[in-house]
Amino acid sequence: MPDNTASSKGLTLTFEESKGIPVIRCSGRVVAGFTDRLYGEVRALLPNNKRIILDFTEVHHIDSMGLEMLARIYVSSKSAGCVVDIVNMGKSVRSLLGITHMLSMFQMIGENGIRMG
Secondary structure (H helix, E strand, O other), X not given: OOOOEEEEOOEEEEEEEEOOEEEEEEEEEEOOOOHHHXXXXXXXXXXXXXXXXXXXXXXXXXXXXXXXXXXXXXXXXXXXXOEEEEEOOOHHHHHHHHHOXXXXXXXXXXXXXXXXX
């Protein structure tokens, strides 16, 4: 990744590393037209990592394309032997993933590293 921040109008991605684990902080809306960037960044990290963290603190909306992209991330990461965790998920995002039965696809971690769900 050449820079530390990438923006796609409605979705901003910031890249960090915590204890050797890549963290992608997402801000904005994970909706049609903006999902390919996040998927591409996660997919690029898969070959060299056993764990990737997506921080959804600033994600307030996900549409059907966002859900589809999360399903693609899950399948790709599972195939690569990598675990993708979603942290700091807001109530509306958590509710949507629960309704669609996708909550169990990702390990959920609270703000203090406490596993949830």
